Amino acid sequence: xxxxxxxxxxxxxxxxxxxxxxxxxxxxxxxxxxxxxxxxxxxxxxxxxxxxxxxxxxxxxxxxxxxxxxxxxxxxxxxxxxxxxxxxxxxxxxxxxxxxxxxxxxxxxxxxxxxxxxxxxxxxxxxxxxxxxxxxxxxxxxxxxxxxxxxxxxxxxxxxxxxxxxxxxxxxxxxxxxxxxxxxxxxxxxxxxxxxxxxxxxxxxxxxxxxxxxxxxxxxxxxxxxxxxxxxxxxxxxxxxxxxxxxxxxxxxxxxxxxxxxxxxxxxxxxxxxxxxxxxxxxxxxxxxxxxxxxxxxxxxxxxxxxxxxxxxxxxxxxxxxxxxxxxxxxxxxxxxxxxxxxxxxxxxxxxxxxxxxxxxxxxxxxxxxxxxxxxxx
Numbered sequence: 001x002x003x004x005x006x007x008x009x010x011x012x013x014x015x016x017x018x019x020x021x022x023x024x025x026x027x028x029x030x031x032x033x034x035x036x037x038x039x040x041x042x043x044x045x046x047x048x049x050x051x052x053x054x055x056x057x058x059x060x061x062x063x064x065x066x067x068x069x070x071x072x073x074x075x076x077x078x079x080x081x082x083x084x085x086x087x088x089x090x091x092x093x094x095x096x097x098x099x100x101x102x103x104x105x106x107x108x109x110x111x112x113x114x115x116x117x118x119x120x121x122x123x124x125x126x127x128x129x130x131x132x133x134x135x136x137x138x139x140x141x142x143x144x145x146x147x148x149x150x151x152x153x154x155x156x157x158x159x160x161x162x163x164x165x166x167x168x169x170x171x172x173x174x175x176x177x178x179x180x181x182x183x184x185x186x187x188x189x190x191x192x193x194x195x196x197x198x199x200x201x202x203x204x205x206x207x208x209x210x211x212x213x214x215x216x217x218x219x220x221x222x223x224x225x226x227x228x229x230x231x232x233x234x235x236x237x238x239x240x241x242x243x244x245x246x247x248x249x250x251x252x253x254x255x256x257x258x259x260x261x262x263x264x265x266x267x268x269x270x271x272x273x274x275x276x277x278x279x280x281x282x283x284x285x286x287x288x289x290x291x292x293x294x295x296x297x298x299x300x301x302x303x304x305x306x307x308x309x310x311x312x313x314x315x316x317x318x319x320x321x322x323x324x325x326x327x328x329x330x331x332x333x334x335x336x337x338x339x340x341x342x343x344x345x346x347x348x349x350x351x352x353x354x355x356x357x358x359x360x361x362x363x364x365x366x367x368x369x370x371x372x373x374x375x376x377x378x
Contacts, residue, residue: 002039003371006087006110008078008101009044010052010094012062021202021261021285022093022117023051027058028171032360038367043072043081045096057231069096076106089367095123099130102137108162111370114141114158118282119151119303132154137277139370142363143284145304164366168283168307169356175292177348178269186263190256196229197334200271202264202286203278205236210277210300212245217277217324219249221331228334233258254260268293272340273333278302279320291351296343298329308354314347 012023026042033040044052044064048301053185065077078100081084082090091113092101098114105112135157143165152158184194192198199218203209211232218230232242232255239257246255261267264286268274274290276299284306290297291308297315299305316333318325333340 002035003367004041004085004087005033005089005367006082006085007040007042007093008065008097008353009042009090009092010096011046011049012044012055013049019051019054023027023055024285024338025168026055028356029360030058030060032256032357034364038364041085043078045069045078045100047124059123074100075103079107082108082110088369091115091317091363093117095127095130098235099127100133102134105139106137109375111139111373111375113366113370114152114156116143116148116152116156116282118144119147119155120281121280123155128155131158135159138162139220139373140164140366142366144168145301145307147307148282164362166290166359166362166366167354168285169354169359170285170288170292171356172288172292172351172354174366175265175268175289177294178265183253183269184320185333186266187249190231190258190270192229192231192256192270193227195227197225197227197273198229198231198271199275199330199334200231200233200267201275201277202233202261202267202289203276203284205232205234205242207238208279208281209234210279211234211238211242211318213323213326214275214277215242215245215249215251215255217327217330218255220327221334222251222254222324225334226329228254230255231254231258231267231271233261233264235260255367264289265293268295271295273298273330275326275330276300276305277320277326278305281305283308288351288354291354292346294344294348296333296340298333298348300326308350309347310350313343314350315343 013020032326042062044062046063047066067074087110089111090101090105092098093115138158141152141158141163149163152163153160222228274295274297281303300320303315311317318329
């Protein structure tokens with residue numbers, strides 16, 4: 001019989017965004033697990049969210065415990081769910097899932113995999129205390145970048161020998177370059193001139209993503225180039241504030257806020273340069289998508305971005321929170337077609353290392369490694 005793996009997640013949307021990156025990962029991972037070897041299901045600690053319905057549409061039902069963030073009943077509910085499912089592995093995502101999950105795994109005898117998606121510079125003090133107390137209950141931890149690996153070891157007290165680096169990835173075939181006719185049609189739909197040079201970004205509209213620096217950079221850039229437009233796709237709690245900033249900078253008619261869009265490949269086809277302005281990251285999924293679409297990428301040199309991109313070869317890297325540097329890099333790429341095409345071509349070639357199937361196969365190998373080990377004494 002296949003081994004039962006229960007993914008446990010704190011939340012599926014973050015601060016006003018309807019679908020968090022980890023939700024997209026679940027939608028890519030679950031259909032690719034080998035059903036002959038693993039029976040995989042998903043549990044959420046809190047109440048249903050907009051992403052719950054979206055995941056169900058992808059064929060991934062979520063069992064919600066419907067508890068508050070610090071509700072101690074999460075533990076008894078989770079233990080009951082592990083036993084009901086007869087789960088042999090708990091694969092946890094998020095602080096609360098990790099805390100309650102480690103105890104539940106210890107109580108039930110399941111093995112525990114802690115998946116860290118980014119090096120959180122604002123990790124709460126209580127979490128450091130919990131991690132120190134519960135570190136010995138982590139059988140394996142997955143880091144999505146070298147910086148995340150270091151975070152797990154130094155800040156979350158996971159023994160280094162238990163950490164595995166498994167890069168995020170994307171279903172590359174879904175983001176292959178789109179035909180020119182389709183790209184132009186998307187531009188018309190969004191009100192972007194066909195002859196414009198378009199800088200695009202996709203992601204949650206929150207402080208982490210650094211959109212305010214992108215808008216500041218755009219103002220500098222547009223003062224020198226009248227043909228530049230900016231496309232910002234995504235939702236989040238900063239939507240109104242960013243709209244006000246664009247208006248105050250005089251960019252209201254040159255910046256398009258597209259909201260949450262599912263047609264990521266079409267959006268990527270409609271832009272000339274993809275921009276990541278984040279202040280910190282793990283490895284953003286949109287980076288792999290843009291690379292698979294053959295787009296030139298300008299990114300802040302944060303965490304996994306600087307590990308995936310080779311500056312000057314597969315993208316351009318700039319300091320974070322530096323609008324001047326970001327504007328200069330964008331202007332350089334927009335003004336040099338040969339550079340833009342070369343960066344996009346090499347990014348497309350490099351993207352082949354980040355197919356989501358490789359990530360799933362690595363997780364399956366990790367599960368088998370754990371299942372082959374003798375169980376720890378209670």
